[in-house]
Amino acid sequence: MDDSEVSKRSKGCHGSPAADEVNDGGMVGGMIPLKKGPWTSAEDAILIDYVKKHGEGNWNAVQKHSGLFRCGKSCRLRWANHLRPDLKKGAFTPEEENCIVELHAMMGNKWARMAAELPGRTDNEIKNYWNTRTKRLQRASLPIYPPDVCLRLYKTIQDDQNMGTLQTGDTYDPELMQTDHFKIPEVEFKNLELSRGVPSYSLGLFDTSASSMLKQGIGSSYGNGLVFPTMHPAKRPRESQTIFTGLDGIVGRGLPVFDQLTDYPCGKIIEHSGLSPPYDPDLSTYDQPSWDVLPGSHAILNDNSSSASAPICVAKKLELPSLQYSESQQDSWGTPASPLPSLESVDTLIQSPPTKEMWSDGQSSSSGLLDAVLYESRNLKNSKKCSGHPTSDVSVAFGEIHGSPLNPSETEWDVHADLKSPSGHSTSSLFSECTPVSGSSLDGRAYNVRPEPVDQVLIPYAEARKAPNQTGCNKPDVLLGTAWFTPSNNCHKNQFFQTDDVAADLGTMNSE
DNA sequence: AAAATTTTCAACCGCGCTGTC
DNA sequence: CGACAGCGCGGTTGAAAATTT
Numbered sequence: 001m002d003d004s005e006v007s008k009r010s011k012g013c014h015g016s017p018a019a020d021e022v023n024d025g026g027m028v029g030g031m032i033p034l035k036k037g038p039w040t041s042a043e044d045a046i047l048i049d050y051v052k053k054h055g056e057g058n059w060n061a062v063q064k065h066s067g068l069f070r071c072g073k074s075c076r077l078r079w080a081n082h083l084r085p086d087l088k089k090g091a092f093t094p095e096e097e098n099c100i101v102e103l104h105a106m107m108g109n110k111w112a113r114m115a116a117e118l119p120g121r122t123d124n125e126i127k128n129y130w131n132t133r134t135k136r137l138q139r140a141s142l143p144i145y146p147p148d149v150c151l152r153l154y155k156t157i158q159d160d161q162n163m164g165t166l167q168t169g170d171t172y173d174p175e176l177m178q179t180d181h182f183k184i185p186e187v188e189f190k191n192l193e194l195s196r197g198v199p200s201y202s203l204g205l206f207d208t209s210a211s212s213m214l215k216q217g218i219g220s221s222y223g224n225g226l227v228f229p230t231m232h233p234a235k236r237p238r239e240s241q242t243i244f245t246g247l248d249g250i251v252g253r254g255l256p257v258f259d260q261l262t263d264y265p266c267g268k269i270i271e272h273s274g275l276s277p278p279y280d281p282d283l284s285t286y287d288q289p290s291w292d293v294l295p296g297s298h299a300i301l302n303d304n305s306s307s308a309s310a311p312i313c314v315a316k317k318l319e320l321p322s323l324q325y326s327e328s329q330q331d332s333w334g335t336p337a338s339p340l341p342s343l344e345s346v347d348t349l350i351q352s353p354p355t356k357e358m359w360s361d362g363q364s365s366s367s368g369l370l371d372a373v374l375y376e377s378r379n380l381k382n383s384k385k386c387s388g389h390p391t392s393d394v395s396v397a398f399g400e401i402h403g404s405p406l407n408p409s410e411t412e413w414d415v416h417a418d419l420k421s422p423s424g425h426s427t428s429s430l431f432s433e434c435t436p437v438s439g440s441s442l443d444g445r446a447y448n449v450r451p452e453p454v455d456q457v458l459i460p461y462a463e464a465r466k467a468p469n470q471t472g473c474n475k476p477d478v479l480l481g482t483a484w485f486t487p488s489n490n491c492h493k494n495q496f497f498q499t500d501d502v503a504a505d506l507g508t509m510n511s512e
Numbered sequence: 513a514a515a516a517t518t519t520t521c522a523a524c525c526g527c528g529c530t531g532t533c
Numbered sequence: 534c535g536a537c538a539g540c541g542c543g544g545t546t547g548a549a550a551a552t553t554t
Contacts (some may be wrong), residue, residue: 128521
């Protein structure tokens, strides 16, 4: 064993005052300090041999039986992270990377559970990967979460709300929202060719603002009715669980679930958004002044395919929304607040990290995108309760943002979605015009968006809606499994949400 | 080529949960 | 029922490696 190597890193083997640290990390027989620092191959061999003979577990016995001067914790960690025979070595594959992003969006920093979905990978590995990735992306002002992930989550929550399974009120369980430095889903859209049969309103979904969403207050009833992957810590399973019914069978088995996501095809995004033409005209009757405007990027509205395909902008931090759409500006947009707080915001959701203050309970949070979406959902619900002038606070409705409903086809979207507009960073504009410098994000995930036919209809979600009370269909995890992930062989043509259902959802949501 | 900076990642730490006595 | 032990999780640290200046 290389003691010099060990001593270099060892900061003393006296462990912490904690009982377990004292017991297994302190001294051996009160005399010999347990080793810390890097493991040597000799130690590895001893540990491997021990596990072969005695199996995993009872780690504190390792030192006693093998003579290894390592605390049980250290042994367990070493085994779990490096010596386990089933460990997959090497860099994450693109599929795995995509999977991690998806999982993080849904779970937040639940590394162990994420690891459970990625066979052969350890929580530590995933954690390191994510932290590295996040740093890199943030530094490059690139989105942490791809747009389709944002939308799927958001849509799922919306649908869930419409099904009445997402409870509101003060049932929010802080523990379920336990997170840290809430990651702000930033979105950047590259090479979006949205002009082909894509409803402009679908794009509007992207021009939303999570920060506004997230500032509105806390209280997603995460714990009631919502059986998200995040579970109460107290009920945390000892062993890795399969969290997503659908995801499990896909991700867990290493199938190319995310093949379709690798490039974040626009079509997928649109599909996930749950909107497809023809847009239900009835929606305009809702107390939703600009719902009809909601949509779209000017590229779409104008069928400006040239602009849509023009690779213009360099990846750039999208930093406007919540501020840009501040209340003070609402008037300038000439429209009243809309009861549709949400869709406004994937953009914000994507760009502005909710401050910790937003979590009224003072909990830090580092949840994934899902938390943000849930948060917004809760707000949405609240806003629905509040008469017809819901978004009096930070949240900005589409109308406020995109102009008058009286002129849906010629909205202000064009104005502020335009790169030349004051806002300049509208996601919609990014959607249609921005292209990352290199054609792919720094983390290798190209945010390409391909136009997709919007006439297909996906069934799982629709079915789930029809039978919300069946077998947990009202549960997001089920939705995640059925509606979010589709077999890769169908990825190019699946419609994740039934158009009519979505329209109905939106209508319901707005009229509630 | 060397120094400085950044990135990666193995390991540690503290906390909380569960099971046992 | 409380104390304790074992274990696992998530956050953090810091040395090594890689990259940039």
